[in-house]
Amino acid sequence: MNTLHQDYIPKILAARVYEVSEETALDRAPKLSERLGNTVLLKREDEQPIFSFKCRGAYNRIHHLLQEQSVKGVIAASAGNHAQGVALTAQALGIAATIVMPTPTPSIKVDAVRRLGAKTVLHGDDFDTALAHALELEQITGFSFIHPFDHPDTIAGQATVGVEINRQHPDPIDAVFVPVGGGGIASGIALYLKYLRPEIKIYGVEPVDAASMKKALEADERVVLDTVGLFADGVAVKQAGEETFRICRELLDGVIEITVDEMSTAIKDIFNETRTLTEPAGALGVAGLKKYVENTQAKNQTLVAVNTGANINFDRLRHIAERAEIGDSREALFGVRIPEEPGSFLKFCQVLGRRSITEFNYRYSDKQSAVVFAGVEVEQGSNERKEIAQNLIQAGFEVLDMTHNDTAKLHIRHMIGGHASLDDEQVHRLRFPERPGALLNFLTGLGQQWNISMFHYRSHGAAYGRVLIGIQVPKNEEAELATFINSMGFPAEHESDNEALEWFLR
Numbered sequence: 001m002n003t004l005h006q007d008y009i010p011k012i013l014a015a016r017v018y019e020v021s022e023e024t025a026l027d028r029a030p031k032l033s034e035r036l037g038n039t040v041l042l043k044r045e046d047e048q049p050i051f052s053f054k055c056r057g058a059y060n061r062i063h064h065l066l067q068e069q070s071v072k073g074v075i076a077a078s079a080g081n082h083a084q085g086v087a088l089t090a091q092a093l094g095i096a097a098t099i100v101m102p103t104p105t106p107s108i109k110v111d112a113v114r115r116l117g118a119k120t121v122l123h124g125d126d127f128d129t130a131l132a133h134a135l136e137l138e139q140i141t142g143f144s145f146i147h148p149f150d151h152p153d154t155i156a157g158q159a160t161v162g163v164e165i166n167r168q169h170p171d172p173i174d175a176v177f178v179p180v181g182g183g184g185i186a187s188g189i190a191l192y193l194k195y196l197r198p199e200i201k202i203y204g205v206e207p208v209d210a211a212s213m214k215k216a217l218e219a220d221e222r223v224v225l226d227t228v229g230l231f232a233d234g235v236a237v238k239q240a241g242e243e244t245f246r247i248c249r250e251l252l253d254g255v256i257e258i259t260v261d262e263m264s265t266a267i268k269d270i271f272n273e274t275r276t277l278t279e280p281a282g283a284l285g286v287a288g289l290k291k292y293v294e295n296t297q298a299k300n301q302t303l304v305a306v307n308t309g310a311n312i313n314f315d316r317l318r319h320i321a322e323r324a325e326i327g328d329s330r331e332a333l334f335g336v337r338i339p340e341e342p343g344s345f346l347k348f349c350q351v352l353g354r355r356s357i358t359e360f361n362y363r364y365s366d367k368q369s370a371v372v373f374a375g376v377e378v379e380q381g382s383n384e385r386k387e388i389a390q391n392l393i394q395a396g397f398e399v400l401d402m403t404h405n406d407t408a409k410l411h412i413r414h415m416i417g418g419h420a421s422l423d424d425e426q427v428h429r430l431r432f433p434e435r436p437g438a439l440l441n442f443l444t445g446l447g448q449q450w451n452i453s454m455f456h457y458r459s460h461g462a463a464y465g466r467v468l469i470g471i472q473v474p475k476n477e478e479a480e481l482a483t484f485i486n487s488m489g490f491p492a493e494h495e496s497d498n499e500a501l502e503w504f505l506r
Helices: 003-013 030-036 054-068 081-093 107-115 127-141 152-158 160-168 184-196 212-219 242-251 260-274 281-296 314-327 344-352 384-394 406-410 438-446 475-487 499-504
Strands: 026-028 039-044 073-077 096-101 119-122 175-179 201-207 254-258 302-307 331-339 357-363 369-377 398-401 425-433 451-458 464-472 492-494
Touching (some): 003 160, 003 184, 003 242, 026 160, 039 160, 054 081, 054 184, 081 096, 096 127, 152 160, 152 184, 160 184, 184 201, 201 281, 212 242, 212 254, 260 281, 331 344, 331 384, 331 406, 384 398, 406 425, 425 451, 425 475, 438 475
Parallel strands (some): 175 201
Antiparallel strands (some): 026 039, 331 369, 331 398, 425 464
């Protein structure tokens, strides 16, 4: 028994969780199993009373704290699920609770915390900012701070998920896939399963834009990310925990990075299996499992994905549905330039044949040619996208494959219909936190120095708003504009050279 197991196995076996938590099902996913050629099992932590595993660690931590000292109240920082776990525990134990939550936290999570009787404080754009404020309030209120992942009692509570997996499936398991934010549940599951069954591979799964644990493991030290994506708000953590990093460095077999499209597809997969809607962070396990199968060509293995949460706002479903088809390689997006002459449109449709059209945008451009924005349903796992492009080229059409062009998917598909020729235009893609005043602050800072030549914003039901903006900038002021955009602290990408812009908007 190594030092980690000596420290933790007694804590895990003595963990108190079932006063507020339930033993959740380990369900076989027949559709995924058949499609992937492996036995896929889903650990259903979305079935907890708060629709998330976080109640396990919160109760165990606060229960032990009460045995050790007098507690005036508890305070926590959370993007939502830990907040509910702390609030539920405080309600069950009859103590006061204050929760600091990032401003972009989905309202379904904020409302749930309030219904459980806790006081909520909305502060900052991400978990780390909320955490700093919670630590300040701890000093003011005298409440005891309950960390969402970086404490042995919390880790031991989350580890009971691993205890249940081991008991529910005593037959061989090849790999378990666990979402990672700060690393609490991944640490706990790895501690228990690696102790009893070291042959099981344990993989953490993170979004590509919030991969704090993966970056830490690569650097062999904790790192702080400059920014984190907020699509998967439940794992939007800039720095892995100190204790969780110590455990994951020794016990994890790797960390798999996942895109928004892949998370969206995993949500759809889980819905098709269970008829439940998982939040993006909660679907990371399934997304990681699928990527593992794709990368390793695994067959006839037994694979477990932990569904960690189902606290999702209904209005986010539109964005998820749009991205799921592309994420599962079921939709291809093309720009096609056709001659502006009788019969050319018919010829274009004949090349596509009887394939299902998912989207079609067209507008007269000039006397010579027209540009079509087309979405086409393709068979998953096939080369059909490349075949369609090749067929169109052979028919004499100019083709732009935009299937993986985020600017085209998020903005241009909704902007077809106008062209402009501006020599001094720069185009930038920005992400604003969805909080009051964010856009106004940006425009105020921009002032009247530069003219806005194009602006597109569309609510995607996510925790941040996506903006495509065109700004007329004299050559000698380009560096000044770049400095201003960087100073605002929003994730920004320069898109002036994006091919989709040239095809559809210029």
